[in-house]
Amino acid sequence: MQRRFVSIWFRQLLADWQLIHRPELAEVPFVFAAPDHGRMMINAVSPLAAISGVESGMRAADAKAICPGLEVLDDKPGRPRNLLRGLGEWCVRYSPIVAIDEFGMDGLLLDVSGCAHLWGGERGYLKEIVSRLKGKGYTVRVAIADTPGAAWAISRFGKVTPLIPIGGHPEALLDLVPEALRLERPVLAKLRKLGFYHIKSFISMPRSVLRRRFGEDFLLRLAQALGTEDEILIPLQVPVPFQERLPCLEPIKTRTGIEIAITRMLENLCKRMQSEGKGLRTGVLTGYRIDGKVVQVTIGTNGATHSISHLFKLFQLKIDQIRPALGIELFVLDAPKVDDVEVPQEQMWTAKPGLDDQSLIRLLDRVAGKVGSEVIHRYLPAKRYWPERAVLQARSVTEKPASNWRAEKPRPTELLKRPDPIEVMALIPDHPPKFFIYKGVRHQVIKADGPERIEREWWLDTGEHRDYYQVEDDQGGRYWLFRSGHYGGEQQYQWFIHGFFA
């Protein structure tokens, strides 16, 4: 994927921050100063003070002479970093990787590869960032480019457009001043002395010459801006995965060894999950074997849990699938899916048993782990008459039925998956069969109830309706029979058996 970076430059970070907190200072020129070698040196300047000619790096006393009524505020070391960290954490909404610009300590660098389309393209993305930050009270300049160095340069010194197209950054850098390359002061002075006022004037020079004159650091900065050297951003928030590693001194090949390894890792993982209120939903155990192969087993749970004994039991079912061969030297336990765990209240009396019973949930986990979760079914009533669709698969263990089970119409205790055709002798028009032959056995019908007509759900499928009869034969067997279609209709009618009553 093409990598893209955004640089956000806060032009007057401290002044903007002060104005947000003390709006009454809007009419007053002010500076931030800190003691340095027994005098107060100015570190940051407000826009009003800057108009009067005050610059950072001046002595506070000199500045007061230039600009009467100047307010000198105390600066605290490390304040810009704290401010940037707060802003960076806020900016995580735009990209997961946000880093503080360590060179100038006045901006942020964002790795936005694959993020911009969420705001409708890069233009909309930058506009959103600028307008939101402006709304907060910060004046910012932003730029987007293929490398952090180029984005940094364009955001501070670019004059044409903040949107540098893919691969267009070397060209965009040509007209900029050398300061755009994040260079140290002595190097900059040397460049100016030699008459290099723009990057284009030295970019095509041989690298060996540049190295001799300006040092290795200069080449690194140049390469980082051009993209020939990777620059690693240190994200503010590192997403810490739920992962445990257990390297083994001796390769492990016994079942006992693997069990000990799993327990050891679960102990650490569960402790961490418990402290964060999380529970495991999916767990992956990876074993790296000494012959270079990788073995992996996966478990899943029906409810988030951080119980060591339960998770261990689930892994125990899978140990057979681990082939250690010559031995496993590294175990990694991952929890790719975790959920908030519901903390059960301590109970003085044993709880009423039910579907949310812990032991039942654990049973389901074990069954799902050994046989597969697809074997577990739970049914809820569906508001439909067609027998095959009268029940609905529940999606979770605790899902409540939306309606009551209907009991007014007789339904067979055992329902055949698909109706079996039978041979029948019945009187027309709507009498139940006198007898029927099912699997070669003749059943003489003694008593019957019906018919109950069930129409097909025409919006789902086409076909004939069914006329159901509940019949009892001379042996006491009770059956659910139906005739599909009308006698003498266009379609051929056929009798079926569909179930057995208790």
Added chain:
Amino acid sequence: MLSFIEQIMDTKKEIFLKLQQDILLWQGFKPQATGKAERVGLGEIEQAFPGGVFPKRAIHEFITVLPEDAAASDGFIAGLLAILMQDGAACVWVSTSRRLFPASLSTFNVEAERIIFMDVKTEKDVLWITEEALKCEGLAAVVAELNNLSLIESRRLQLAVEESGVTGFILRKDASKAATTVATARWKISPMLTENEEGMPGLGFPRWRVDLLKVRNGNPGSWVMEWAGECFEEVKNVSKADDGSVWSEREDRQIG
């Protein structure tokens, strides 16, 4: 003189009762705590069990050969489940070829959403799940449809049941194979002709012949039971089925 004889009879009765209980204890039968001796609504049949109490901490085996028997057994078990699941507990139903229709269970006052069905492919899985489920104390009952059950396997299930107190029902399709199990009770439920009030057309309440083939420390027997809408009811005088075919020719018969 007469009162003296009565007195002797009474003491004899007491001695007999004491002896019976002692024998039960020696045979390893643990009487249930009196506080927990609840009825399951089987009436007379409960007297066949030791102490006159339906054993909940036990494996009950049902022999079902014909599909009609299976349906009858399902109905009978559902009637028992209604009582066992009264306190809101769930039930597990394990099978390789399940036909039970959840929507029909409301007839027996069972909330089908509290039954968890596990439809597996092999008998081995059925056994494994049954044993695990029987160890699970939060359940009311476990129903397993099994064809083969060896002595050793049934012993394992019995041990699990004794630990947890979950009632186990085993539906066995083949009666001939492996007849020796350690099940506490072996039942055979077969459907019987229903009967209606005099002159009423159509089918009556589901009626079964309940054969208790084997009871540990109890007395086997045979009864005729009916599911009378809300509860089991014993039918004392079973009349011979009349041959006349009756069909409910209701005037206001509704279609649909």
